Amino acid sequence: MVMVGAGAIGSFYGAILKRAGCHVSVVLRSEYDVVREKGFSIDSPLGDLSYQPDAVYRDGETLEQAPDYVICCVKVLPGVDRGALLKPWVGEHTRIVLIENGIDIERAVADVFPANPLISCLAFIAVSRTEPGRIEHKAFGQLTMGTWPDGISDDCRAIAALFEAGGINIKLSESVVAERWRKSLWNTPFNPLSVLAGGADTVTMLDTEGGEALVREMMAEVVAVAAADGHPMPEDAIDKNIAGTRKMPAYRNSMALDYLNGRPMEIDAILGNVVAIAQQHGVAVPRLETMRAALAMRDVQAAKDN
Amino acid sequence: MVMVGAGAIGSFYGAILKRAGCHVSVVLRSEYDVVREKGFSIDSPLGDLSYQPDAVYRDGETLEQAPDYVICCVKVLPGVDRGALLKPWVGEHTRIVLIENGIDIERAVADVFPANPLISCLAFIAVSRTEPGRIEHKAFGQLTMGTWPDGISDDCRAIAALFEAGGINIKLSESVVAERWRKSLWNTPFNPLSVLAGGADTVTMLDTEGGEALVREMMAEVVAVAAADGHPMPEDAIDKNIAGTRKMPAYRNSMALDYLNGRPMEIDAILGNVVAIAQQHGVAVPRLETMRAALAMRDVQAAKDN
Structure with a gap:
């Protein structure tokens, strides 16, 4: 092979x-x-x-x-x-x-x-x-x-x-697509948010005032898109993800590490494609859209400055 | 004096x-x-x-x-x-x-x-x-x-x-408070967004795919909070702000410059207080909340890393 x-x-x-x-x-x-x-x-x-x-x-x-x-x-x-x-x-x-x-x-x-x-x-x-x-x-x-x-x-x-x-x-x-949605429930909020927060780790994201509430709202947006895409998730999926994250020591996800090391980031795979599917189905994802646009602007500005 | x-x-x-x-x-x-x-x-x-x-x-x-x-x-x-x-x-x-x-x-x-x-x-x-x-x-x-x-x-x-x-x-x-809301209509979206976008200028923010739409949605959130606070704005306020910004050459706002120069930023004055007033009145501001939390996380992480 x-x-x-x-x-x-x-x-x-x-x-x-x-x-x-x-x-x-x-x-x-x-x-x-x-x-x-x-x-x-x-x-x-x-x-x-x-x-x-x-x-x-x-x-x-x-x-x-x-x-x-x-x-x-x-x-x-x-x-x-x-x-x-x-x-x-x-x-x-x-x-x-x-x-x-x-x-x-x-x-x-x-x-x-x-x-x-x-x-x-x-x-x-x-x-x-x-x-x-x-x-x-x-x-x-x-x-x-x-x-x-x-x-x-x-x-x-x-x-x-x-x-x-x-x-x-x-x-x-x-259904590997359903599996991808399940992983997206974690990655789509936490990865880009960490980048926007300057490479914040999981504990910082959850413990900052308003942080856990925001992550939960973002997860709810992912759940809604996944459901519209034909892959509903169990009702306790968000609680379980948050609880699981709280059990782990603070860590920086792969996108945060890419960001801190100046490497290209999988913005579309993790976030942009979710927003695109949301738009196809008319699902409102204001928090995910905010992150996607801010990260896209970052790329445009970096290209201008270089 | x-x-x-x-x-x-x-x-x-x-x-x-x-x-x-x-x-x-x-x-x-x-x-x-x-x-x-x-x-x-x-x-x-x-x-x-x-x-x-x-x-x-x-x-x-x-x-x-x-x-x-x-x-x-x-x-x-x-x-x-x-x-x-x-x-x-x-x-x-x-x-x-x-x-x-x-x-x-x-x-x-x-x-x-x-x-x-x-x-x-x-x-x-x-x-x-x-x-x-x-x-x-x-x-x-x-x-x-x-x-x-x-x-x-x-x-x-x-x-x-x-x-x-x-x-x-x-x-x-x-009504100087109404005047502040009118200025906030521009500052509250553009200033923090520029920071999250790595110091993006006005043209970058509006011209990035999805950028103008996002700024308009954020302005609509500000308009809703201002109205709930007793200061309704004219219907064409958003259009006028966008048109005015498009007439100016690309520039980096004061918060972007503070960010790029490592100076403290007026996050609460420009954004956090708007979100707080929204919460008092039960007005949904998901895009502003996303920015506020991401910027707060940034401060928490910076304090941890130093």
Whole structure:
């Protein structure tokens, strides 16, 4: 199989598939030389997951034979055409597996490869890239997955079995879109809010005067959009999310870390697509719209200032 | 008269009163030595407004005779007790004049000096402090003023005549609170939004996708709160504000400049008090609440990180 995008997430799940005995190639850009020479070094509670990929490619190369699976682990960003990135590696029978964050992030890929099976995965993991080719896996690793837009195909079960053989937990879901909404209930309020609050951590967000009330209202907006999109959530979903967050120590989410480190942020995948779906269904999301517009303005101003 | 707070605003209006022939003293903190030695240097389209105050005081000094007027030009910030700052200079018959931004910023002063006449002024001016004791007046200067909470007392007319004698335009208003709401219609959306958008200018805010729509919705929230507070605005107020802003070149408002320069921001005066009044009247202001909470979280996180 071919991993497209080998940041922290791609490198980690590549290691898992390698442990399962798969032939794992990676397509890289900036880290091509380092990884080709030294492979990936991965520290993990699962043990030393370091590995040398079976092949290291870069853009522009072609394969004689298309792989059974292409696994896409690139960030979902406005300037990144994932269809074009995947194109060279996807053959007629290649299954495409997305391990990516966000809502409605499958469509752009499905539009380019309408005949290929598309398997959508959500990663629940704490992993970071500390330097080129070097990954630190701190905790978790479960994938929730299903065939897009719904169901669990045999292809999906097959790749799930490989991940499990590599040592991680898999949750198969008949509705991966519903799973994405469930994750969005947390991410869509907390991630952008943290950025607007200058990189605030979870405890700051909940404990600031008016903070928890605002997060709850934002969550209610997400629940309303999800319901309009055909994915109603249980009544206690918000209470459970807040309670779960309060049980964890203060931490900065991935978007906050991207923001503080000057990296591009998945604004559309996490927030913009939710607002767009709300608008399609006529659901009022004033708080989410406020965040989306403020973050969009930030990008426009940064482009002007540079 | 005694000017308390001689930043850009206080120094400028002190110069105007000096030109009108008034005895003008100033109370300073950090710039005491510079101003005592060299006075204020003020470049202005009105001419060279540089002046040496008749006296320069600092906290802790006392006067033998209380002044007729104390003019308060300090920023309205959570940690700043303006009542305490004014106390040493206010006698039984002293009129208190506020030249300050924001909504409901008079109450904290009136509570400390319930028997003193209180005159509330809004400055429409472009002025900045370039270094200690040195002020650049770029344009405008009009004051809109009235007795607080309403009416135009003889005291108010008297100080207005002095400002006019010094060369600026005065608009007397029977309802200075209504005037504050009218200014709030612009400031309350644009100022905090600019900060959340990383210091975005007016054109960025209006031209970003969804930007003008958001600003209009926020203005509608302000209009609703003002109406609930007894100050309905004309139906075309929002259209006029947007059109007026579109006629101006792109610029960064005062809060954006404070943010970009790491100076404290008048969040409560401009935004927090509007949200508080909305809550008292049960008016929904989801967009303003989102901004207020995000900015409050920013302060909490900054305090944690330092």
